[in-house]
Amino acid sequence: xxxxxxxxxxxxxxxxxxxxxxxxxxxxxxxxxxxxxxxxxxxxxxxxxxxxxxxxxxxxxxxxxxxxxxxxxxxxxxxxxxxxxxxxxxxxxxxxxxxxxxxxxxxxxxxxxxxxxxxxxxxxxxxxxxxxxxxxxxxxxxxxxxxxxxxxxxxxxxxxxxxxxxxxxxxxxxxxxxxxxxxxxxxxxxxxxxxxxxxxxxxxxxxxxxxxxxxxxxxxxxxxxxxxxxxxxxxxxxxxxxxxxxxxxxxxxxxxxx
Numbered sequence: 001x002x003x004x005x006x007x008x009x010x011x012x013x014x015x016x017x018x019x020x021x022x023x024x025x026x027x028x029x030x031x032x033x034x035x036x037x038x039x040x041x042x043x044x045x046x047x048x049x050x051x052x053x054x055x056x057x058x059x060x061x062x063x064x065x066x067x068x069x070x071x072x073x074x075x076x077x078x079x080x081x082x083x084x085x086x087x088x089x090x091x092x093x094x095x096x097x098x099x100x101x102x103x104x105x106x107x108x109x110x111x112x113x114x115x116x117x118x119x120x121x122x123x124x125x126x127x128x129x130x131x132x133x134x135x136x137x138x139x140x141x142x143x144x145x146x147x148x149x150x151x152x153x154x155x156x157x158x159x160x161x162x163x164x165x166x167x168x169x170x171x172x173x174x175x176x177x178x179x180x181x182x183x184x185x186x187x188x189x190x191x192x193x194x195x196x197x198x199x200x201x202x203x204x205x206x207x208x209x210x211x212x213x214x215x216x217x218x219x220x221x222x223x224x225x226x227x228x229x230x231x232x233x234x235x236x237x238x239x240x241x242x243x244x245x246x247x248x249x250x251x252x253x254x255x256x257x258x
Contacts, residue, residue: 003070004115006077007122013084014125020153021057021088021130028054029241031138031253033208033225034092035076037066037107041227041236042075044258049238050079050086057130059208060092060140060166065230069107091126091157092140092209093166098124099158100166124157128165134247135203142168142188143196143205164188169210170217170224193218204250206239216250223250227258 063069079087098120129139144161169187239253
């Protein structure tokens with residue numbers, strides 16, 4: 001299987017890079033939202049933005065829903081194999097099916113059981129977050145309740161803080177859903193965002209995961225991206241941080257349609 005071969009080759013790279021990536025300040029950063037089986041979106045991102053002066057960060061959820069999950073994931077992993085410091089894939093809940101199964105999961109259910117276990121197990125080595133020293137934290141869902149950004153590197157798959165990262169939603173209003181209810185998608189309000197982002201020194205959170213979220217929340221400091229045809233609007237956008245920009249809100253990153 002193509003995916004197994006690629007994953008075997010990049011396994012040492014993922015182990016060395018760890019759960020928390022630190023992005024370079026002297027390169028352009030391109031953040032890519034959920035691609036969800038949209039191989040054309042992944043191909044366009046790589047063709048348009050893969051350059052020596054650029055790092056590309058896919059925010060997770062590369063499989064399920066769209067027309068070509070395996071092709072989408074393979075394209076991204078092959079790019080990672082060829083440029084391990086320039087292409088990164090973070091873990092979303094759809095990459096974490098092996099530790100937190102869900103339905104519908106058309107990609108995972110289409111695989112033979114043994115292949116699903118092997119691919120799922122190897123994808124659990126993916127990083128959880130990417131930190132930019134200018135105060136931008138990129139991850140799939142919500143902020144973990146940790147004391148420092150560096151502590152993200154110690155989070156374990158399946159833990160409460162992992163579930164916040166992989167499954168967490170942000171809501172403009174309403175009560176928080178307890179994060180220890182494994183069957184739920186934990187949801188958090190502005191107060192939680194303000195408290196944790198201040199503690200961690202996060203100026204801007206770049207994330208995906210939540211189709212119902214507005215592009216900007218919480219004084220524009222929470223930016224939600226999607227880069228897939230699998231959603232109703234079909235809009236595919238990326239966010240770009242240029243090396244010369246000192247971001248204060250998500251609007252300091254350029255939104256570009258592909």
